[in-house]
Amino acid sequence: MRKKLVAGNWKMHGSLAENAALLDAIKPALQGIEAAVCVPFPYLAQTQAALAGSSIAWGAQNLSEQAKGAFTGEVSAAMLIEFGCRYVIVGHSERRSLYGESDELVAKKYMAAQTAGLTPILCVGELLAEREAGVTEAVVARQLDAVIAAAGVASLARAVVAYEPVWAIGTGKTATPEQAQAVHAFIRSKIASLDAKVAEGLLIQYGGSVKASNAAELFVQPDIDGGLIGGASLVAGEFVAICQAAAK
Ligand code: 13P
Numbered sequence: 001m002r003k004k005l006v007a008g009n010w011k012m013h014g015s016l017a018e019n020a021a022l023l024d025a026i027k028p029a030l031q032g033i034e035a036a037v038c039v040p041f042p043y044l045a046q047t048q049a050a051l052a053g054s055s056i057a058w059g060a061q062n063l064s065e066q067a068k069g070a071f072t073g074e075v076s077a078a079m080l081i082e083f084g085c086r087y088v089i090v091g092h093s094e095r096r097s098l099y100g101e102s103d104e105l106v107a108k109k110y111m112a113a114q115t116a117g118l119t120p121i122l123c124v125g126e127l128l129a130e131r132e133a134g135v136t137e138a139v140v141a142r143q144l145d146a147v148i149a150a151a152g153v154a155s156l157a158r159a160v161v162a163y164e165p166v167w168a169i170g171t172g173k174t175a176t177p178e179q180a181q182a183v184h185a186f187i188r189s190k191i192a193s194l195d196a197k198v199a200e201g202l203l204i205q206y207g208g209s210v211k212a213s214n215a216a217e218l219f220v221q222p223d224i225d226g227g228l229i230g231g232a233s234l235v236a237g238e239f240v241a242i243c244q245a246a247a248k
Contacts, residue, residue: 008233059087168208
């Protein structure tokens with residue numbers, strides 16, 4: 001049986017005071033439960049100090065595809081390692097759609113993360129128009145293929161995939177457990193056609209309006225191995241309840 005992993009994605013939210021309260025609340029409540037929070041870069045030191053020695057890991061939401069050099073405003077994988085990060089989100093739909101990140105750039109960031117020893121959380125997912133046009137699987141396959149072509153299928157043994165239908169992100173519209181399961185099963189079978197063992201061990205998270213009230217019905221699906229949580233990860237009670245649902 002695969003374990004489940006819930007990761008919070010704080011996006012561009014928080015302040016030193018708000019984070020302190022949130023981290024203080026989730027740390028004791030998640031004692032012994034494996035979970036993660038992906039925080040804005042300036043809060044990595046605070047998060048590292050607050051969560052050191054707990055079972056909660058931390059990470060970032062983006063990184064540079066470059067190792068170092070004259071890239072103003074960018075943050076390298078090695079820098080994230082220095083702050084104790086285990087995870088980094090790559091290819092979030094907000095990066096793809098608002099900041100023009102291509103499948104090829106996402107693949108480069110994925111490789112930069114792994115080269116430094118970080119576990120990338122690779123986000124894939126379709127737009128509403130793509131779902132309505134019946135091309136969900138083609139879109140997700142294209143996003144996965146770019147990474148597999150660049151890094152190889154074996155690299156997925158050191159990664160997490162997050163299926164995040166764009167129409168479900170921050171909208172309150174969750175994919176039904178059946179809709180999510182169908183895409184998760186597609187992702188796993190696609191990878192299984194290349195490497196059955198990697199596919200069997202791969203954690204595939206669902207993201208998109210996960211809340212305490214719908215987490216259990218999603219996580220009970222056979223190919224949903226936890227979640228990537230946006231808004232609800234900013235509310236201690238919600239995040240704790242979601243993590244507990246995954247740990248059952
Ligand atoms: P919400 O949970 O706010 O819908 O966000 C999902 C997400 O984008 C996590 O990366």
